[in-house]
Amino acid sequence: MSLVEQLYKLQQVDSELQRKQQELNEIEDRLNDDKDLVAAESRLVSQKEQMEDARKKQKDSEWELEDLQEKVKQIEGKLYSGKTKDSKELVNLEKEVKSLKSQIRPKEDALLGLMSQVEEIEAKVKTTAEEIERLKREWEQRQETLRQRKSEIETVLTKLGGDRSGLEQQIDPEALNTYERLRLTRGQAVVKVERGKCQGCHITVPTSQWQKAKAGDLIQCTSCSKILYLE
Numbered sequence: 001m002s003l004v005e006q007l008y009k010l011q012q013v014d015s016e017l018q019r020k021q022q023e024l025n026e027i028e029d030r031l032n033d034d035k036d037l038v039a040a041e042s043r044l045v046s047q048k049e050q051m052e053d054a055r056k057k058q059k060d061s062e063w064e065l066e067d068l069q070e071k072v073k074q075i076e077g078k079l080y081s082g083k084t085k086d087s088k089e090l091v092n093l094e095k096e097v098k099s100l101k102s103q104i105r106p107k108e109d110a111l112l113g114l115m116s117q118v119e120e121i122e123a124k125v126k127t128t129a130e131e132i133e134r135l136k137r138e139w140e141q142r143q144e145t146l147r148q149r150k151s152e153i154e155t156v157l158t159k160l161g162g163d164r165s166g167l168e169q170q171i172d173p174e175a176l177n178t179y180e181r182l183r184l185t186r187g188q189a190v191v192k193v194e195r196g197k198c199q200g201c202h203i204t205v206p207t208s209q210w211q212k213a214k215a216g217d218l219i220q221c222t223s224c225s226k227i228l229y230l231e
């Protein structure tokens with residue numbers, strides 16, 4: 001293999017290494033990404049608080065209602081026991097019962113409203129809890145696939161790393177330096193010459209230049225400085 005061929009091959013290995021490394025980074029990002037699950041869990045916490053709050057309001061309302069009903073019962077007991085003879089007192093008791101009874105209906109309506117609020121929020125809690133279960137299952141499945149893919153890529157990366165060291169050892173250190181510098185500053189170090197043109201900058205390469213490059217010498221394009229390669 002000529003020097004330029006070696007450098008071209010090294011560039012292929014480096015590009016593959018870069019692609020695989022990028023793929024690995026993306027997989028690691030996805031392995032750590034549990035945003036949806038975290039969001040659903042925090043939604044569940046706040047819905048449960050709302051549920052507790054609504055249940056408490058319902059209880060309070062039930063007690064108020066029982067209280068009223070109890071009072072009515074007591075006064076009616078007095079009214080119909082026959083023990084109270086005083087007509088004025090009887091009239092007052094009747095008035096009181098009437099007033100208390102008038103409060104019962106609105107309280108009952110309010111209680112019904114609260115009960116349906118509780119049901120509504122309970123349904124929301126149930127839906128969110130189910131969603132969390134589903135997200136957890138999906139997350140676990142995804143983790144498994146991603147971990148498998150990660151390990152495959154790591155194997156490829158190890159192999160490519162070995163290929164690279166092997167090539168590196170065969171290449172003349174000065175040429176390797178030129179290659180590394182170009183890769184760093186230009187992104188790409190070796191370019192093909194096709195139909196007499198440098199594929200890095202598209203200028204026409206002088207015949208004498210590409211002939212040397214074809215012979216395997218390290219020739220850099222006079223325009224873009226990249227190393228010229230002819231198959």
Ligand SMILES: [Zn+2]
Binds near residue numbers: 198199221223224225
């Ligand atoms: Zn060029």
